[in-house]
Amino acid sequence: MNLQELKARVRIPVIASPMFIVSYPELVIAQCKAGIIGSFPALNARPAEVLEQWLQRITSELAEYDRQHPERPSAPFAVNQIVHKTNTRLEHDVAMCVKYKVPLIITSLGAQPEVNAAIHSYGGMVLHDVINQKFAHKAIEKGADGLILVACGAGGHAGQQSPFALVQETRAWFDGPIALSGSIAHGASVLAAQALGADFAYIGSAFIATQEAHAVEAYKQALVDCNAQDIVYTNLFTGVHGNYLRPSIEASGMDPDNLPVSDPSKMQFGDGGSKAKAWKDVWGCGQGIGAIHDVPPVAEFVDRLVAQYQTAQEKLNLPAAR
16 A cells, blocks of 8 residues: 555545554444544554454455445554564464555554565555654664654644654655654644645544543543643653653642652563553543544544535635735
8 A cells, every 4th residue: 555545545635543452343333434544553452463453344244334335435444553662462463464465554662674664565554653854764774664743732742842843844855655643633734734845744632532542531521621721741651751641640649740750671561460450540642632622533533624624625715925
């Protein structure tokens, strides 16, 4: 699959980001049926044998949907692979993705040429998420097809650079596929990501507040109730800096303004070994949640994104620069 094919199969240029504990088959299938690229982390499928069950279900349900809706088939789906050395499941999980020919693989926390080669063997595409140019260059050098630029304000593991700087510096040397992540929860922001030079917007937190998301109701309601000032940036929970909801940190008995610093060398992302398991009630979230006001079905939320995107396009009927 190439970039043109990927773009041709979506209603709006959006990739739904894979979210720990939240992105399950119900959410992915709903996202793809709604016309955006749905995704999930391979490590959400526990134990490892469950991953094949998920892939069977997603591929079969989307194939049936496409047979019934040839006029508007589903969008492709993606699987996120943590390629950090502590992920003891990586070889198994990649083999499952090869078996089911997953169209798009999102790699995180390291870049491995062997993983990229395995996905390329059947024509799949690999996007690697990065927070700066050092990691971006490494990912492309090791065979990734494209990049997910994780700018400041993104939910979960996030960088600290402005999206303007991150896209601008990347486009100075890279003309391949780019998705931009960071505070995107509105159709106008999707258009803005394209204006900066990205091919896709990468949206996570907004999909937590949908009916199909595998999240407790209190988590979903917190996204409705909170806004950007309620986001805390810390590396305490996984060893990698990320953004989290202040109320969930307080509910865990901690002071969000005085959190200790974690030792990055102790981070773990393997099956059953993730430090995040100890903090399952501390909720990742990005700064874009001020746009979230209710908990709709995925299809309704994507319809809103499309309408907002089109309205933003119409408003930008600007006079030419002189």
